Amino acid sequence: MSAVQIPIEKWTGNIHQITLGGSGGRKAVTVGGESTLPFLKFEGEIPNKPAVAIEILDCAPDDWPPHLLSAWGDAVSDSAKWAKKAVEYGADIITLRLRSAHPEADDTGADQAKAVVDKVLSAVDIPLVILGPGVAEKDNEVLAAVSDTARGQRVALGNCEEKNYRTLAATCIADGHVAIGHTPLDINLAKQLNVLLSEVGFPIDSIMMDPDVGALGYGLEYSYSVMERLKLAALGGDGMAAMPMICNVGVESWRQKEAKSIEGMPDGWGDSERRALLWEEITAMAMLNAGANIVTLRHPKAVELVKATIDKLINGKM
Amino acid sequence: MELTGIQIYKFLPKTNCKECGFPTCLAFAMKLATKSVELSLCPHVSDESAQQLESASRPPIRLVTIGAGERKIEAGNETVMFRHEKTFFHQTGLFVRIKDTEPTDAVAKTAAAVSGYSVERVGREFRLDGIAIDNSSGDAAAFVKCVEAVKSQSNANLILMSNDPAAMEQALEKASGDRPLIYAATADNWERMAALAKKYNCPLAIYEPGGLDALAELAGKLTDAGIEDMVLDPGARDFAASLTTLTQVRRTAIKASFEPLGFPVIAFPGEGSADADEEAMLAAQQIAKYASIVVLDSFAPEAAYPLITLRLNIYTDPQKPIQMTPGIYEIGQPSADSPLGVTTNFSLTYFSIAGELEAAGFPSWLLVCDTEGLSVLTAWAAGKFDAMRIGRAVKNSEIADKVSHRKLIIPGGVAIIKGELEEELSDWTIMVGPREAVDVGPYLKQNQA
Ligand code: B12
Numbered sequence: 001m002s003a004v005q006i007p008i009e010k011w012t013g014n015i016h017q018i019t020l021g022g023s024g025g026r027k028a029v030t031v032g033g034e035s036t037l038p039f040l041k042f043e044g045e046i047p048n049k050p051a052v053a054i055e056i057l058d059c060a061p062d063d064w065p066p067h068l069l070s071a072w073g074d075a076v077s078d079s080a081k082w083a084k085k086a087v088e089y090g091a092d093i094i095t096l097r098l099r100s101a102h103p104e105a106d107d108t109g110a111d112q113a114k115a116v117v118d119k120v121l122s123a124v125d126i127p128l129v130i131l132g133p134g135v136a137e138k139d140n141e142v143l144a145a146v147s148d149t150a151r152g153q154r155v156a157l158g159n160c161e162e163k164n165y166r167t168l169a170a171t172c173i174a175d176g177h178v179a180i181g182h183t184p185l186d187i188n189l190a191k192q193l194n195v196l197l198s199e200v201g202f203p204i205d206s207i208m209m210d211p212d213v214g215a216l217g218y219g220l221e222y223s224y225s226v227m228e229r230l231k232l233a234a235l236g237g238d239g240m241a242a243m244p245m246i247c248n249v250g251v252e253s254w255r256q257k258e259a260k261s262i263e264g265m266p267d268g269w270g271d272s273e274r275r276a277l278l279w280e281e282i283t284a285m286a287m288l289n290a291g292a293n294i295v296t297l298r299h300p301k302a303v304e305l306v307k308a309t310i311d312k313l314i315n316g317k318m
Numbered sequence: 319m320e321l322t323g324i325q326i327y328k329f330l331p332k333t334n335c336k337e338c339g340f341p342t343c344l345a346f347a348m349k350l351a352t353k354s355v356e357l358s359l360c361p362h363v364s365d366e367s368a369q370q371l372e373s374a375s376r377p378p379i380r381l382v383t384i385g386a387g388e389r390k391i392e393a394g395n396e397t398v399m400f401r402h403e404k405t406f407f408h409q410t411g412l413f414v415r416i417k418d419t420e421p422t423d424a425v426a427k428t429a430a431a432v433s434g435y436s437v438e439r440v441g442r443e444f445r446l447d448g449i450a451i452d453n454s455s456g457d458a459a460a461f462v463k464c465v466e467a468v469k470s471q472s473n474a475n476l477i478l479m480s481n482d483p484a485a486m487e488q489a490l491e492k493a494s495g496d497r498p499l500i501y502a503a504t505a506d507n508w509e510r511m512a513a514l515a516k517k518y519n520c521p522l523a524i525y526e527p528g529g530l531d532a533l534a535e536l537a538g539k540l541t542d543a544g545i546e547d548m549v550l551d552p553g554a555r556d557f558a559a560s561l562t563t564l565t566q567v568r569r570t571a572i573k574a575s576f577e578p579l580g581f582p583v584i585a586f587p588g589e590g591s592a593d594a595d596e597e598a599m600l601a602a603q604q605i606a607k608y609a610s611i612v613v614l615d616s617f618a619p620e621a622a623y624p625l626i627t628l629r630l631n632i633y634t635d636p637q638k639p640i641q642m643t644p645g646i647y648e649i650g651q652p653s654a655d656s657p658l659g660v661t662t663n664f665s666l667t668y669f670s671i672a673g674e675l676e677a678a679g680f681p682s683w684l685l686v687c688d689t690e691g692l693s694v695l696t697a698w699a700a701g702k703f704d705a706m707r708i709g710r711a712v713k714n715s716e717i718a719d720k721v722s723h724r725k726l727i728i729p730g731g732v733a734i735i736k737g738e739l740e741e742e743l744s745d746w747t748i749m750v751g752p753r754e755a756v757d758v759g760p761y762l763k764q765n766q767a
């Protein structure tokens with residue numbers, strides 16, 4: 001019996017490495033850089049483990065289910081307090097979503113956004129991801145303003161979309177931040193946006209991509225395969241597919257019925273709190289196995305479990 | 319491997335004698351590739367070629383059936399490393415372990431709960447596949463008693479776990495009709511376990527934690543002993559070891575066509591994790607990364623449900639999205655003046671809009687058009703969700719009898735078809751709804767005022 005010859009992949013590319021923070025007194029978090037598929041250390045290097053971001057809002061959430069809201073108590077009424085709590089719960093990064101600027105929320109403007117970013121930056125010393133409300137004009141208004149507030153702190157700003165990236169890209173480059181390019185579940189669109197962002201002058205170590213998360217049971221398989229394909233393309237040497245991937249797992253998971261419903265569900269759904277948590281945790285697990293470099297979560301318990309899991313995958317003997 | 323006609327042709331005599339009933343060897347080869355004829359129709363193919371053809375067409379991972387009744391499962395026969403390359407074919411079998419050291423009433427209770435677990439999602443029934451009975455006591459009588467207790471409560475598939483061939487044989491006496499998976503043959507007991515697998519015609523798992531060389535060697539010995547239906551347990555338990563080892567086994571089987579590792583793999587996430595939550599995470603990883611059978615140590619519906627959902631996602635054929643049956647769907651308990659929307663029969667699309675309507679608390683009607691399983695914009699771009707198709711769907715359904723109004727809401731993404739649809743459905747008012755399902759609540763609130 002001959003010894004087993006395990007086929008080894010000889011990858012020619014690697015994921016670009018990106019550092020958030022690391023200046024202006026802010027701690028550095030570096031992601032990406034790997035030259036192998038997720039957690040497969042037998043055929044490549046993984047210089048940085050995936051990071052976990054905790055998402056907070058700039059206003060009290062109005063659509064968060066009780067199991068999620070209760071985990072944060074009254075911290076949700078003050079973004080600075082909330083951010084500090086998130087650090088206690090183990091966040092590597094804070095993702096601050098400027099929800100109040102949404103026309104359907106309070107339609108707040110640049111001043112309010114600057115104030116809250118300033119507050120959060122002073123409250124914690126870990127890196128920030130700052131997301132706009134997701135409406136083009138408002139994104140441009142508030143993100144351009146906070147880019148200035150955060151100058152020197154190397155935060156990540158998003159989202160750049162195919163149809164709306166120029167304004168944000170310009171301020172991001174000027175202020176030395178990282179841009180997040182978001183595309184809807186499509187490998188070619190993702191690569192194309194990376195090309196567009198490179199063409200307007202972004203250094204290669206300043207672009208992250210959000211290929212879109214479908215939550216468990218809500219299109220997860222599309223995200224999973226798009227991410228695997230991007231990772232394979234990157235390792236195969238395609239530099240425009242090699243941006244680190246950030247996955248907003250929390251927002252997608254906690255929107256779903258399985259995470260929100262508490263009463264009146266079939267017996268087969270079991271305990272509502274643990275089910276809701278597992279919805280976020282298992283979505284994160286799938287994204288990590290598909291190649292996520294940052295997963296953004298909402299529930300502290302999910303953060304704890306996902307971080308423990310990442311450590312076991314990174315440090316475990318093979 | 320699925321062979322193409324051209325690949326099969328290489329093994330045929332290439333004389334075009336027509337005795338098989340086909341004009342040429344190539345034509346016959348093409349037919350063989352579709353599996354609609356048997357090779358035996360050609361009287362001239364040599365035994366050697368026939369054998370080569372058989373081994374070339376053998377799947378890189380053997381298809382193994384576990385169980386006998388209508389709940390039996392198939393494991394293996396996978397052909398790719400990544401689901402986008404084709405699809406994953408045989409979804410991970412999910413089992414729950416029961417130990418024979420547990421009190422009989424607890425055994426019966428768990429067995430009934432696992433076997434009876436059933437819940438519907440995306441129009442499908444979610445179930446677990448079976449129960450693994452572990453001879454933890456080391457006592458044959460206790461093992462047999464546990465098997466009987468499980469069988470009295472369950473018609474699910476079985477895995478019998480014992481390293482003691484004598485205890486295994488006694489359990490098989492009770493359960494071999496169910497074609498359980500025998501777990502496991504080891505370096506020490508393999509000859510006797512192989513004899514049992516043959517005598518009772520059951521699939522056999524191999525447990526060999528000493529590395530893939532040792533595992534392959536043991537699998538080779540069992541193959542030589544005439545065992546065909548095997549399942550591998552390489553003993554890799556924790557997150558990193560499981561991912562690495564299961565990837566290596568799958569890759570060696572598929573990419574190197576290495577037959578001794580060409581069998582489905584079984585995993586035990588409970589043995590590689592600190593608690594039930596970690597177990598669920600590890601099970602999730604193993605569903606995605608290459609376990610054909612996962613045996614859970616803890617059963618809880620709130621963990622089973624997301625794991626089965628993940629399994630469905632991962633094993634969905636990327637070329638064939640899950641579809642809804644076209645027709646009229648009720649959200650909540652709609653009345654004749656409840657709002658009516660139209661959507662596509664891609665189940666993800668349907669469940670997005672249906673879920674939001676439900677969450678927003680609006681009883682309503684949804685007319686689901688046949689778009690061959692495509693989402694709103696994809697179907698529109700493909701010409702499968704245009705004014706003509708929607709018009710026809712409205713006219714051919716009984717929706718006009720169910721609602722007293724004549725207002726039809728279309729997804730905002732296809733606002734552009736409003737005009738044409740108004741021509742198509744002249745007695746209807748076409749209303750353009752929001753683009754995103756999440757905004758449907760506020761939209762309906764506004765339009766009711
Ligand atoms: C995945 C995907 C595919 C998959 C198909 C998946 C499927 N089963 O449909 C594949 C890869 C097969 C595919 C193929 C194509 N695609 Co495509 N695809 C997508 C993608 C990335 C996501 C679509 C999706 O699943 N969305 C999620 C579902 C749930 O969304 P939805 O159905 O629209 O439903 C939402 C709303 O419409 C609303 N809603 C639904 N029903 C209702 C009802 C009412 C009453 C209301 C109010 C709201 C509402 O609720 C949902 C949630 O908000 C989109 C890009 C994007 N993000 O949209 C492109 C996209 C839809 N595709 C596009 C195109 C062009 C194509 C192709 C023609 C590409 C090509 N050249 O081959 C083909 C056509 C298909 C064919 N001929 O077979 C274009 C369409 C452009 C346009 N504006 O017309 C898009 C927008 C990409 C782009 N920007 O170019 N695609």
Ligand code: SF4
Pocket residue numbers: 330331332333334335336337338339340341342343346359360361362363
């Ligand atoms: S019988 Fe055999 S040799 Fe003759 S044509 Fe058919 S395939 Fe060819």
